[in-house]
Amino acid sequence: MSLIIQQTFTVLEKGTVTAPQGYKAAGLHAGIKKKRKDIALIVSEVPAAAAGVFTTNLVRAACVTQNEAQLKEVPYLQAIVINSGNANACTGAQGEADALTMRNHTAQELGLPEHGVAIASTGVIGVQMPMVPLLAGISQATEELSVAGGEDFAQAILTTDTGSKEIAVQLTVDGRLVTLGGAAKGSGMIHPNMATMLAFVTTDAAVEPAALQTLLRRTTDQTYNRITVDGDTSTNDMVLVMANGLAGNAPLGEQHPQWEEFAAAFRYVSEKLAKDIARDGEGATKLIEVIVQGAASERIASQIAKSIIGSSLVKTAVYGADANWGRILAAAGYSGAPFDPARVDIWLGSIQVAEGGMGLLFDEEAAKEYLLGDPVTITVDLHQGDHAATAYGCDLTYDYVRINASYRT
Incomplete structure (x- = not known):
């Protein structure tokens, strides 16, 4: 072996x-x-x-x-x-x-x-x-x-x-x-x-x-x-x-x-x-990995990472290969963890899509091509410390609804 x-x-x-x-x-x-x-x-x-x-x-x-x-x-x-x-x-x-x-x-x-x-x-x-x-x-x-x-x-x-x-x-x-x-x-x-x-x-x-x-x-x-x-x-x-x-x-x-x-x-x-x-999430087509770095504590990094990975809007955007980075920042914002949105940078794989809390001009087709792949890595840098955390999830698809609409039958 x-x-x-x-x-x-x-x-x-x-x-x-x-x-x-x-x-x-x-x-x-x-x-x-x-x-x-x-x-x-x-x-x-x-x-x-x-x-x-x-x-x-x-x-x-x-x-x-x-x-x-x-x-x-x-x-x-x-x-x-x-x-x-x-x-x-x-x-x-x-x-x-x-x-x-x-x-x-x-x-x-x-x-x-x-x-x-x-x-x-x-x-x-x-x-x-x-x-x-x-x-x-x-x-x-x-x-x-x-x-x-x-x-x-x-x-x-x-x-x-x-x-x-x-x-x-x-x-x-x-x-x-x-x-x-x-x-x-x-x-x-x-x-x-x-x-x-x-x-x-x-x-x-x-x-x-x-x-x-x-x-x-x-x-x-x-x-x-x-x-x-x-x-x-x-x-x-x-x-x-x-x-x-x-x-x-x-x-x-x-x-x-x-x-x-x-x-x-x-x-x-x-x-x-x-x-x-x-x-292996029900109906999923890909693994999503969310890395939050530059946080003031591991607790903050973890809290934000879990908020992003749990966002239905983020998950559906990944399924649809839509580089909607605003959903990512919004999910971080309602996590309850303290951070300065004006210092946040965001990447989809190696493609940076936001800097200082604002959007960048990036290659939309390249971003779409990346999101069609598996796995998908989202990196969020808070620029407020040395701590990091990673959370894992999957995309949200039509099949998730189909499977759970008839779970008992």
Whole structure:
């Protein structure tokens, strides 16, 4: 297998959540969805330090509230089970009971303590979970676990996604080979307000639980929190991480001499999954990258970048290959972040279209040609400091309306 060199780590040409030592996975069709795979399971040979971040939506699915409370009490997991096709959100007391049954059944089938299993659901909101196919599917998945099951796992968590999103990287820590794997789903209801999707990261590194949670929170703010498709924050969003320690390194924490190397690899995995989600936005034809530089703080840069990437007018202009830079500046202006509009420069790729908050004479045809390509990079320089931030999104097309007009049918 060929490897691509990237900084202090290597990116596997084809990697899954089972790339690290000690993980097996499965993905299959149980009947929750009509045809596509809808049950996914990942299991570690040994208990793993775990961390999670969850949606900030006040309307939350049972799996979100359950996992969050569980990890606060015991920050270790040995398995994660996911169903797609049904969100089990806004389903009341029965939904809460079904979530517990889903967790407990998985634990029983695997011979694990109940607190060692996390659950996730994704799909239609407000519909009771079909428990008969769900539980049968979980039982079948426990029998089909394998190292080769990572690809099936990645496919089984999808809803309106056009394809699976996977990655794995490797680096050396304390002379031991450490691997990180990841899989994610997300295409609609994507907005930077936690993660607004599902993502699962595995590693065989030994990591202190508190350090893992801190790293995940920081990384989420820099990656998953900087993507948007449609401005909608979902009810089921979460990112879960498991670190089982089978690589044999000394436990990683902020005092470990190679902590920043591990953190860089972890961020690369998260950024790749986040960009894949943004690129795969429902109906999207291209990835949009917004870089805000010259800001007085990273918070200001991030706030402005997310405002621009979330603008429906910016997104439709990119779809139509219209170099309407005024929409970009306007979106920065209503971000709520302080800056001086009279100092702002704007580029579309390498073509500068505005300087000092005013338009420049530029080659409209060249700009249109650039916007027809993929990806599209928008750079905004505030000229007010040394901080920068990048946000990711996609264009807004007719197909987005078509897909979401008939989501339940």
